[in-house]
Amino acid sequence: xxxxxxxxxxxxxxxxxxxxxxxxxxxxxxxxxxxxxxxxxxxxxxxxxxxxxxxxxxxxxxxxxxxxxxxxxxxxxxxxxxxxxxxxxxxxxxxxxxxxxxxxxxxxxxxxxxxxxxxxxxxxxxxxxxxxxxxxxxxxxxxxxxxxxxxxxxxxxxxxxxxxxxxx
Amino acid sequence: xxxxxxxxxxxxxxxxxxxxxxxxxxxxxxxxxxxxxxxxxxxxxxxxxxxxxxxxxxxxxxxxxxxxxxxxxxxxxxxxxxxxxxxxxxxxxxxxxxxxxxxxxxxxxxxxxxxxxxxxxxxxxxxxxxxxxxxxxxxxxxxxxxxxxxxxxxxxxxxxxxxxxxxx
DNA sequence: TCGATGATTGTTATAATATAACGCATCGAG
DNA sequence: CTCGATGCGTTATATTATAACAATCATCGA
Ligand SMILES: [Zn+2]
Ligand SMILES: [Zn+2]
Ligand SMILES: [Zn+2]
Ligand SMILES: [Zn+2]
Numbered sequence: 001x002x003x004x005x006x007x008x009x010x011x012x013x014x015x016x017x018x019x020x021x022x023x024x025x026x027x028x029x030x031x032x033x034x035x036x037x038x039x040x041x042x043x044x045x046x047x048x049x050x051x052x053x054x055x056x057x058x059x060x061x062x063x064x065x066x067x068x069x070x071x072x073x074x075x076x077x078x079x080x081x082x083x084x085x086x087x088x089x090x091x092x093x094x095x096x097x098x099x100x101x102x103x104x105x106x107x108x109x110x111x112x113x114x115x116x117x118x119x120x121x122x123x124x125x126x127x128x129x130x131x132x133x134x135x136x137x138x139x140x141x142x143x144x145x146x147x148x149x150x151x152x153x154x155x156x157x158x159x160x161x162x163x164x165x166x167x168x
Numbered sequence: 169x170x171x172x173x174x175x176x177x178x179x180x181x182x183x184x185x186x187x188x189x190x191x192x193x194x195x196x197x198x199x200x201x202x203x204x205x206x207x208x209x210x211x212x213x214x215x216x217x218x219x220x221x222x223x224x225x226x227x228x229x230x231x232x233x234x235x236x237x238x239x240x241x242x243x244x245x246x247x248x249x250x251x252x253x254x255x256x257x258x259x260x261x262x263x264x265x266x267x268x269x270x271x272x273x274x275x276x277x278x279x280x281x282x283x284x285x286x287x288x289x290x291x292x293x294x295x296x297x298x299x300x301x302x303x304x305x306x307x308x309x310x311x312x313x314x315x316x317x318x319x320x321x322x323x324x325x326x327x328x329x330x331x332x333x334x335x336x
Numbered sequence: 337t338c339g340a341t342g343a344t345t346g347t348t349a350t351a352a353t354a355t356a357a358c359g360c361a362t363c364g365a366g
Numbered sequence: 367c368t369c370g371a372t373g374c375g376t377t378a379t380a381t382t383a384t385a386a387c388a389a390t391c392a393t394c395g396a
Contacts, residue, residue, distance in 0.1 A: 011312070040363095042373075061353070074375065081354065082374075097265040098320045100353060100382095115305070117314045128308065136304040137283070137323060140296065144179070145328030146285045152266045152322040155305060160313030208392090210344075229382070242346065249383065250345080268353095268382060338396085346389070355380065362373075 011106070011117070011126035012159050013056055023053045026104055030092050033108060039090055047071060048083035049104070052093050057123035058101035096125060098154045103127075113151045119159035126159070179274070179285070179294035180327050181224055191221045194272055198260050201276060207258055215239060216251035217272070220261050225291035226269035264293060266322045271295075281319045287327035294327070 013019070030049055034041040041049075051064045065080045072079070084102055087093040091108045095101075096116060103116075106127045115128040133153065141148045181187070198217055202209040209217075219232045233248045240247070252270055255261040259276045263269070264284060271284075274295045283296040301321065309316045 040373080044374080076376065077354070078356090078376085079374075086373095097322070115308075117309060117312065117316075119314075120317065126312070126314075130304070130308045133301070133304045133308060136298070136301045137321070140283075140298045140301060141285060141323060141325070144285065144294070145331065146180075146287075146294075146323070147326040147331055148285075148323045149288065149325040150323070152320065152324075153305070154265070154320040155309060155314070155316045155318070156320075157309070157317040158315040163313065163315055208343080212345075244347065245383070246347085246385090247345075340395090341393085342391105343393100344389105344391070347387090349385085351382100351384065353380100353382070356378085358376090360373105360375080363371090364369105365371100366367100366369085 011128060012119075012124055012161065019055070023050060026053050026108075029108060030090075033092070034090065037090070039086075044072065044079070045083045045086055048080060049087055049092060052084075052087070052102050053104040056103070056125060058096045058099050058103040058118070058125050060099075060101045064102070094127070096154060097152050098156065113153075115153040116155065117159065118154060118156045119162055120156050121158055121162035124159055179296060180287075180292055180329065187223070191218060194221050194276075197276060198258075201260070202258065205258070207254075212240065212247070213251045213254055216248060217255055217260055220252075220255070220270050221272040224271070224293060226264045226267050226271040226286070226293050228267075228269045232270070262295070264322060265320050266324065281321075283319075283321040284323065285327065286322060286324045287330055288324050289326055289330035292327055 027046065027050060030046070031041055033039075047068060048064060051067045052059055054067070061077070061080050061084060064084075065075055065077060068075045068080060084093065084095075088095060088102075091105055091111050093102050093104050094114065094116070096103060096118065099118070103125050105114075107114075107129065112129055113134050115130055115133055117126045117128065118124075134151070137151060137153075138148060195214065195218060198214070199209055201207075215236060216232060219235045220227055222235070229245070229248050229252060232252075233243055233245060236243045236248060252261065252263075256263060256270075259273055259279050261270050261272050262282065262284075264271060264286065267286070271293050273282075275282075275297065280297055281302050283298055283301055285294045285296065286292075302319070305319060305321070306316060
């Protein structure tokens with residue numbers, strides 16, 4: 001049996017996770033990517049991206065809006081939705097359909113399909129890029145003559161940490 | 169290699185599909201299932217189920233409401249949502265998260281996980297019950313110590329029939 | 337049969353999520 | 367500079383879903 005490489009650890013964050021650094025890294029990568037593509041990561045979009053990256057839990061558009069108003073008093077729903085649209089188009093965040101919420105993308109360098117594990121207890125969402133799942137899905141679709149354009153794969157349940165602690 | 173049985177044809181409907189019969193069968197099965205479980209498939213719930221089964225395209229709650237009003241003038245949003253909740257609880261319909269819409273379940277006899285192929289052109293949704301996909305998903309989750317409670321797997325794209333016709 | 341009980345439905349209001357439409361500002365190419 | 371495209375402000379509205387409480391109905395034991 002082939003062993004996973006060291007990088008294939010849990011995609012859920014551990015207690016020692018340095019999230020401030022995590023967010024700064026994500027913002028820097030976003031700036032680089034947008035520059036490379038000629039896309040404008042304006043200050044507004046950057047702030048929305050930072051707010052979506054506030055944690056590893058998906059966050060709703062109106063929650064982003066409330067936070068954004070602190071630094072940007074005139075913000076209204078279109079302000080946020082337009083920024084979210086931009087960030088999604090450029091693969092910097094993903095939309096979680098089953099929650100009507102948004103979460104930062106962990107590998108924005110290139111477009112990809114991903115799968116999400118979403119903990120119902122702590123709210124954390126882990127992004128997977130599992131070739132076996134993608135392969136199984138595409139294989140079956142191909143057998144049926146269906147051309148897949150977009151995949152929404154969201155698994156809700158209990159993450160390892162919440163499973164370990166019986167309650168909270 | 170193991171060959172699929174004859175029943176494993178495309179889950180998309182063909183031109184010869186007798187949908188009136190399809191709906192009646194679904195309603196009869198629903199009645200039987202509810203009777204066996206001691207659940208009450210009231211006339212209201214039965215009508216909502218019939219409306220959701222109006223086609224093999226997922227249908228929104230407010231579209232159901234508009235249709236329902238013809239036979240049930242006093243209907244309001246809670247009327248529909250409560251019926252939809254009942255039907256989902258008993259596995260008679262599924263909710264499509266990526267569309268905020270509802271579609272009849274093709275195999276309501278027992279609870280199951282399913283995957284949906286949704287055509288962006290004609291709107292049809294086909295329900296799969298592919299063990300390979302389910303296995304790949306559960307396997308990866310288990311490796312990560314994640315307990316899966318619910319699966320949302322929705323693939324949008326182009327169905328075989330729409331792919332065949334270049335345009336419409 | 338009667339009435340207690342829980343399930344179902346009626347009704348009104350409101351919450352939560354998302355988009356339409358239009359105008360102004362800004363930026364960069366030519 | 368001027369034009370055209372993009373970004374953003376602003377107001378209003380669309381779409382999806384739920385809260386809360388009253389009225390009615392079904393069922394079943396006393
Ligand atoms: Zn982090
Ligand atoms: Zn049919
Ligand atoms: Zn089903
Ligand atoms: Zn189609």
